[in-house]
Amino acid sequence: MDLVLFKKEAEKNQSGNKKFLSKLSKCDARKVDAAFHQQHEEIFEQIDCLRCANCCKTTSPIFYENDIERAAKSMRMKPGDFVSKYLRVDEDKDYVLQSSPCPFLGSDNYCTIYNDRPKACREYPHTNRKKMVQIMDLTFKNTLVCPAVYQMVDRLKKLNFI
Numbered sequence: 001m002d003l004v005l006f007k008k009e010a011e012k013n014q015s016g017n018k019k020f021l022s023k024l025s026k027c028d029a030r031k032v033d034a035a036f037h038q039q040h041e042e043i044f045e046q047i048d049c050l051r052c053a054n055c056c057k058t059t060s061p062i063f064y065e066n067d068i069e070r071a072a073k074s075m076r077m078k079p080g081d082f083v084s085k086y087l088r089v090d091e092d093k094d095y096v097l098q099s100s101p102c103p104f105l106g107s108d109n110y111c112t113i114y115n116d117r118p119k120a121c122r123e124y125p126h127t128n129r130k131k132m133v134q135i136m137d138l139t140f141k142n143t144l145v146c147p148a149v150y151q152m153v154d155r156l157k158k159l160n161f162i
Contacts, residue, residue: 001052001147010144017143017153023162025136032132035161039152040127047148053109055145060097061120063087068095074116125149 010017024032063071072082086103087095097103104112111117125146126135142149 001054003052003054003057003147006054006147006150007144010150013150013154014140014144016157017150018140020153020157020162021136021140021143024156025133027133027162029131029133033130035156035159036127036132036152039155040148043148043151043155047151049148050109052147053105054147055124056105056109056111056121057101059145060100060102061118061124063095063097063118063120067118067120070116071113071118074113127152 061067068079068082068087072079075082077085083095086098088098090096102111104117106112111121123129125142125148126138127142127149129135132139139149139153143153144150
């Protein structure tokens with residue numbers, strides 16, 4: 001996975017992707033879900049996230065209280081110590097990682113707290129959930145981070161979904 005080439009291509013096409021996803025947000029939610037879910041299944045049969053891990057290298061999930069407690073417990077830390085060592089409060093008042101890449105990302109792209117990772121990591125890239133029309137802004141942001149999401153949107157554009 002050449003992440004430099006991916007980033008250039010995603011940035012080059014971001015305006016078109018943003019317009020496309022904006023139009024998709026006004027379509028029948030069930031049809032949009034079905035289309036994304038089909039693409040999600042097909043693409044993740046071909047893509048191995050462990051060869052990429054760009055999400056873990058460049059972004060931060062939101063850590064909710066139960067995420068903090070679960071991760072801290074797995075690391076045999078007190079939740080307050082976990083927050084102090086790894087997290088900060090962002091402009092939206094959410095707990096996020098202090099830095100990237102994620103401190104729990106190993107050199108082999110495996111997550112060292114995988115079984116206890118935050119909900120946001122468990123659900124990423126959010127392309128197999130219901131009511132996709134409600135998260136088109138997030139989906140757009142993910143086209144710039146996740147090659148799989150970029151590919152899903154590109155395929156839907158080529159299929160003239162709208």
